[in-house]
Amino acid sequence: MNAAAIDGLLAALEKLPDNVPLRLNVARLLIQAGRHTEAIEQLNVVLAIDADNADNADTIQLLMDASAGLSTQGQTVEGSPAPSAGPNAQAASDFDWHRAEQELGPSLPAPFVEDHPESDPQAISGSTEGTGGALFDIDRPVVTLADVGGLDDVKTRLNESFLEPMRNPEVAKAFGKSLRGGLLLYGPPGCGKTFMARAVAGELGASFMTATMTDILDKYIGETEKNLHEIFQAARRAAPAVLFLDEIDSVATKRSALSGGAAWMRQTVNQLLLELDSMDAQNDGLFVLAATNHPWDIDTALLRPGRLDRMLLVLPPDRPAREAILKHHFSSRPIAGIDVKKIAARTEDFSGADLEHVVTSAAEKAMMESLRKGSVQAISMSHVNQALKDIRPSTRAWLQSARNVVEFSNSNGSYDELGQYLRARKML
Ligand SMILES: Nc1ncnc2c1ncn2[C@@H]1O[C@H](COP(=O)(O)OP(=O)(O)O)[C@@H](O)[C@H]1O
Ligand SMILES: [Mg+2]
Structure with missing residues (x-):
């Protein structure tokens, strides 16, 4: 969307000042164009028009996006909102977004990991012939294990079973370390299984491939076996490589756990077994990492030796992990007097996803208060406490x-x- 197009829409808004969906769209486009201050002006107008609409989640979300955009740009909120914004009209503030971020100390590093010198990303293509779409992703590594809070045991074991052997395949062979079989991450939802796997991808660069089983089913129902085979073939070509099968329960559910007689499911499981077994026979430097919330629903044939024969529990984050996760989510937002240690102490059994929810919900409350007061209010402990009242550990x-x-x-x-x-x- 170019500037001229946005100007066109702004002109249209002059003629249709009460059209809330249009104004929301304009705000969205302004955010995309990096014009965050103008977006906030538009959103203030929406809130003024739509004051008694209880369901303004969209508006709030956009406001949060816009203010996050402002803070990453290091701008301050300047300029006054449109005249029709009523009592909210004075949004001027000299709030120091940068300093607020620094209060949290060093935020989590997210460097781009260097590409593996030996691996050739061209050799493994995300799309396979005949299906016309990507069955899996070659992860562009952004996170590394250092970004994963807590879970030290899991990290150590992933290091031993994947990272070290991948880095030193010859040594691993000499010690007869089995490069076969796979590892199944399991645990409650939202506690970092997928995140952890992405971190392993970050460590390994191009030799990591992700296939989300639900996607494969959704997009290619009826072709699942063929697709599975193609994914494994591509991974073999890329070997030594790690293939991550996320949400594996969706294709590997026990027959007893299904409502109808799903013959195709049986066939899918068989294909998966075949792939895992042939991996075993060829000992071809292919590692399989899988994840599920429901290991007990998985067809037990998949868990036999040489297949997904090691299970690794990914538990809810312990206190230091909760601190790290909270810091991470606060680091892109304006804050004042936030005590992550205190919050971590009060959030036992919260998943990583729950903690993220606490932060976004506190940010929403700070935003609402900002709108009421007409100036930006940083997120404080009182907003966090309000948010904690509504959020239960999942x-x-x-x-x-x-x-x-x-x-x-x-x-x-x-x-x-x-x-x-x-x-x-x-x-x-
Ligand atoms: N240990 C952790 N460290 C940092 N962030 C985490 C951790 N666990 C969960 N998260 C956060 O929660 C989100 C959801 O976690 P995810 O890995 O998708 O859970 P699941 O176990 O269901 O795959 C992640 O994107 C991440 O932001
Ligand atoms: Mg997941």
């Missing part, structure tokens, strides 16, 4: 169901690690 339901599994079907010891955690938490 991992407890998962832990409850996990409890039943450990209690009644842990005969082979697969869930010992989980059992330990639950006992430590006195849930078992």
Whole structure:
């Protein structure tokens, strides 16, 4: 969208001043064009028109985007909103966005990892012949393990099972370290399984491929087996490589857990078994990393030796991890007097995603207050406390169901690690 087009829409708005959807769109485009101050003016007008509309989530979201844009640009909110903005008309502020960010100390580094010198990204293409679309992504690494808060055990084990052998394949071979088989990450939703895998991608660069199973099903129902085969073939060509199968339960669910007789599901599982087994036979430097929230629903054939034979529990973030996650999410927002240690202490059982929700919700409240007062109010502990009143930790339901599994079907010891955690938490 170029400047002339935005000007055209602004002219249209003069004629249709009460058209809220149009004004929201203009604001959205202004944000995209980096014109955040103007976007905020438009959004203030929307709020003035739409004052008694309870459902203004869109407007608030855009306001947050615009202010985040301002803070990353290091601008201050200057200029006054449009005349029709009523009592909110004075949005001038000398708030120092940069200083506020620095208050949090060093924010999480997000450097772009250097490309692997040996690997050739051209050799592995995200699209495969005949399907006309990307079945998997070659991750552009942005996060690394240092960005993942806590979870030290998981990091260590990922390091041993993937990163070290990948970096020193000859040494690994000499020690007879099995380069075969795969590893299954499991745990409550929102606690960093996907994030962790992306971090491994960040460490490994181009030799990491992600395939989200739900996507494969959604887009290519009926062709799942063929697609799976193509994904594995592409990964083999890229070897040594890690192939990440996210949300694997969606293709590997036990038949008993399904409502109807889904024959195609059986075939998909068979294909997956075939791929994993042939990986074993060729010992071809292909590592499989998979993730699920529901390991107990997975067809047990997939968990046998040589297949996804190691399970790794990704638990809700402990206190230091919660601190790191909170810092990360506050770092792009205006804050004043935020005590992440205190918040971390009060958020046991919150998932990473829940913590993110706390921060965005506090930001929303600060934004509402800014609108009421006509000047930017940084996020404070009082906003956080209000947000905490409404947000419950989402991992407890998962832990409850996990409890039943450990209690009644842990005969082979697969869930010992989980059992330990639950006992430590006195849930078992
Ligand atoms: N340990 C963690 N460190 C930093 N951020 C985390 C962590 N766990 C979760 N998050 C945040 O929560 C979001 C959701 O986590 P995700 O990896 O998608 O969960 P899931 O386990 O369901 O795959 C992530 O994008 C990240 O922002
Ligand atoms: Mg996930």
